[in-house]
Amino acid sequence: MRIATWNVNSITARLPRLLAWLESSGTDVLCIQETKCAAEQFPYDQLRELGYEAAVNATGRWNGVAVLSRVGLDEVVVGLPDGPEYDGAQEPRAVAATCGAVRVWSVYVPNGREVGHDHYNYKLRWFDALRQAVAEDAAGDRPFAVLGDYNVAPTDDDVWDPSVFEGLTHVTPAERAALAALRESGLSDVVPRPLKYDRPFTYWDYRELGFPKNKGMRIDLVYGNVPFAKAVGDAYVDREERKGKGASDHAPVVVDLEL
């Protein structure tokens, strides 16, 4: 089974590339983030023509997540149970589904904006709610993973230049502690291979030649439980998808499971 996660930065803007990539990559299950569309705008029909069902949590112009699957889609949960609110609303940042033998969450963790900002505190609360929501599956016998844009670089090696990030979100001890707490609940970081250069970055800013200069970050993560991690045959960042006109600023992370 081939499973992947990809922040598409608008499923509407990315649809031609998304459909082509699903076909060329042979992905069975895709966790998507930043759909940036209302539920009624979601391209169910085009995806169904390629054989994919979709579990969607999308409410409008910001955020939005989905799980696409061509190997079954059951036990769908829309939204993080007991998830925190921001500005009085639960944002569409999580959706879960069981796809064949594997259960997954697709997550888009809040950005945080600035250290100490309300959004940063919300980000940390959101991680708490995520950990509690996945604890039972993380400790279970069924292959399970939380895939998505975590908006945290796990280590200093996961950003192109740590000195640039001093005092900024994505690298703080509190954010990294939230990742550590997830690992302590039974999940491990499935680190993909880079297909070029030494480190498996997954995001490069559109500005200032970020991609050609490889000024990247590894913030799109796959956290799997023991049965999931044992089944991993290969994992890599498909950096080809970051190239050219009409690319997202994130590349897909692809995991092959021997199931």
Add this chain to the structure above:
DNA sequence: ATGCCCTTATGGTAAGGA
């Protein structure tokens, strides 16, 4: 080498991204 911001909702400008 894969290229010098992109996306949304708007109705010229604002907000978010990280």
